[in-house]
Every structure is written in C-alpha cells, then in structure tokens.
Amino acid sequence: MTSESSGKSKEGSNSEYGAGHTSLSYNSYLMVDQLKELQVCKSDPAHHDEPLFIIIHQTYELWFKLILHELDTVVSMMRANNPRRATFYMRRIVQIMRVLVNQIHILETMSPKDFLGFRNLLNPASGFQSSQFREVEFMAGLREPRMLEHFAKDEASFKMLQRRFDDPSLGDVFYELLRTHGFTLPPSTGTESGGGPDPNQVARINELKKLYDEPDKYLDFHDLAERLLDLDELILLWRTHHVTVVERIIGFKPGTGGSEGVGYLRSTLNKKCFPDLWQLRTYLTL
Template sequence: MSDAPTDEAATPNLSFEGSTPYEDYVQASVLTHLQHPLSDEPGEMAFLVTTQVMELWFTLLVHEWTTAARALRQDDLPTAMAALHRSLPELESLNASWKPIAHLTPGQFNAYRSALGEGSGFQSAMYRRLEFLLGDKSASMLVPHRGTPGAHAELEKALTEPSLYDEVLRLLDRRGYAIPADVLNRDPSLRYEPHPDVERAWQRVYAADDQDSDLIRLGETLTDVAEYVWRWRNDHLVATRRAMGAKTGTGGSAGVAWLEKRATKNVFPELWTARSHV
C-alpha cells in the first residue's frame, strides 16, 4: 500500500483567524500601500517603487556590515566573513535596482520631477548610515535630519562609532601588521583618509606565502564590496546624466557634478593602492 499523501492531505490550510501568517510576518499590506504618487504620470510609480526597494536594500546592508564590524571587534572573523559574503549578492541586487529607471529620457523624468519637490537621495538616512559604515563620515550630513529625532540619533551614533574599515584595521594590528597609532586612535567621526603605513600593511598581507590566508580572503571580500559600491556610484551617475544632464539636482544638490566626484573615490583605498607594490 502506498504511503503517498492524498490530494486532500496535501491541500494547504486556507482558513485563518484574522490575517494570514505570511502577512503577519512579511507585512506585505504595509509595503504595498506605501506608494503615493504625486503626479498623474504613470512612470512615477516605477521611480517611487524603485527608490523604496533601494531603501530596503540599504537597511539590509547596514544590518550585514554592522554585524561584520561587531564580529571583527570580537576577533570573530568567520562571523564577519559570513556577513560580508551575504552582502555581496545583496549589493548586486541593489545595483540592479537601477534598471527600471536607468534609461529615463529627460522628458520622461521631467514629467514627474516637480513631484519630488526638494526631495533628493542624499537626504536618505539609511543610505547615510551605509556610507558612515564604509568610513565616509561627515557631520554636516546629520543636518537634514534634525527634524526627525529618531533618525538623527541613529545617525549621530553611527557617526561617532568606528566604521567597518576601522574595525578591519584594528584586527590587522592585533594580528601583527602594525597600524599607526594615529590611525587606530583617530576621531571616528571624521572621514577616513588613506595612510601609507596602512598601504604597507596590506602589502605585507598580500605578499604572504600563504595565498589562501584568512586575511587575504578578508581583503578580497572587502575589495568585492568596494567594487560593488563603485559600480553603484557609477550607475547612479549614468542614470542621472541620462535623465537630467548637468542640471542642478533635486534638493539643490550639484547633481551630475557631485556624482562625478563621488564616482572617483574608492572605499577601503589602501586595498587598491597596495596591489601596485606586491
């Protein structure tokens, strides 16, 4: 006699008291009712949903990199590496979020641009936390959030805490790769600036006989992160250039000129420059 379940036994439960367990967990009805376009232009919905999806990816990446920084602080490299590896496909998905709006013509963008008012991506509190974790600190970027105490407090905390890269360099120092005291004890609220002795430390890491060491694997994973961040900035630049050329950005930003400047900067800079000396 067959032990295979009958069709009736395989039928999922369709009757629930109140909302479904899926809804309770995912909160889908909340997510799918957060879209309130401000114009009659059909294309605005794609812009709005794409931006909201990006915010969710920012949130996840902040979670991963905070987990990694905390683990590095505790010398738990496996946990840090697991979080960093998880962040790579997440970064790839974040970058792919540009696709629905990457080819807007000026006319298509202008059709609903006025609905944005003074809104601009640089005002995103979660994106700012992401940048702070990468070491790109700036106290002035807290100013737009003074009217939202919760977001301001979270950003202020992130500003004054060591970045992910700060924790990486402290780990290198504990592993015997001397990092200068002025780097280890620097004010974490300031933007990270490259240091020749940090470059030399990475040079030593990469010149080791064991080319499968945990520190080389850490360096390569961080380089993957940095490459995805660079691609994100360039995709942002290209999408903006296509949609609005060199016009002033929303919110009074410099638009393309500001994005061009950002696109020239690498995060974790010594990981790139040290390769010239190995």
C-alpha cells in the same frame, strides 16, 4: 530588526497544519496588504511612471536596511575575533550590492519627458536625505560632517547618523583585529584631509602587503580584506551607474536637493572607503 516576542504566531495556535500556524499565510506573514498601501503618488491624477519611481527607491531602502543589519554583525564578528564569520556576512552584503548596482537601470525605461511629468512635485526631497545610504557610507569610513546638515530637521535620523559618525568604521575595526594578531598598523595622522599624504600610510601598506604576499598564512584576513574591497568597489560602481542614469534622465539640470546634479555626483567618484587596500596593489611584486 523586530520580531514577535512570544515566539507564538499572532494568528493563534490551532491548525490543521500544526500548532502555531493556524492562519499564517504568505500575505499575512509578509504584510503584503500593508506594503501595497505604501506607494502614495504626489501626482494627481497619478502619473503612470510615479509608482516605478517610488517602488525602486523603497526597494533600495529595504536592501539598505538589510545591509546595515549585516554590517553591524560583521563589526561584532570582527570584534569577537571571528574573521570567517565576518567574511560569511560580507559575502551576502556583496551579493546585495551587485543587485543594487544593476537595479538602477530599470529607471532607463522611463523617458526624460515622462519624469518631467512629476519631477517638480518632488522638490526639495532628494537622495541626499537617504539616511540609510549615509549610514552605510559612514560605517564604511566615508565621513563628511556636511552630510549631517541634510538631516537637521529629521531628529531620529540625525541621532542615528551622529552615532555612526562617532563609532569606529569597518576599517577601524578590521585594523584593530589585525593588531591583535601582531600587525603593526599606525593610525592615520589626519594630515591627508588637509591635502598632504599620511606619513603613516607607507608603514601600514607595508604591513598589509603581508596578507597578499603570504595569503595561505593569512587566508582568513586576506579573504575579509578582499570582501571589504568588493564593498568599496561596488559602492563606486553604484555611484557610476547612478550618475550615468541621472545624466540620461535629467541631463545637467540641478538636483532637487540643491546640488548642481551630475557635476556633484561625478565629484563623488573618487571616494574610497579602504584607500590602503587599494594602494598596496601598486607595491606588490613577485
């Protein structure tokens, strides 16, 4: 995030309201004039519904930006052995995600025919190219190398995504934190990506069950694990709501990004960021 380096308002410092606030106003602080210039329709004359389409995507991107900012802090807090502070910021992320899940439904007020009025002009732009969405996925541990291909012509995004891809995920850092507190969590063998089960997962699940078997003893870690699972569940809920709205608007037409559309989006519904945290529930007993 950027900030003013001098600590002094750009607008000067003589003011009837106090030093440093001369001409600061709501509009100038938030750069509302500049913000309102950023919705440029492709349709000409502008289709009535294109501003909705642009603004809803821009709003998502702004929230993704904040989510990434908070996730970076969550990682730092876990590395600093501060699970409570990590949980504090995870709660904010979870609340933002709840807004993001619900927000997609605004698009249902656009009729399928109205969308066709400008859809062709968007080709080949697609949600596939949302680098910030992919950054969130990579941080959460969902990493498919083929997703990087969509950024071959976008050097800055590609570099950032490559860094996120190579960095430890939220789950990795959480497990590192637990290991420093005596938990034995053998790393994934990687065999599961080849179709077989990960033999180390049983050992990890048995260890992670302690968080739920003795929640008072491990309350901070238990709460952090639950917020991570909230994030996972809300990403899944976003996917479910998004694909439902997509089907309602374009049916089974292919996507502008070249996928088969709804079929592809449905195939993403089984993705889990924290599979151990989901699986351990099956093995809990009284």
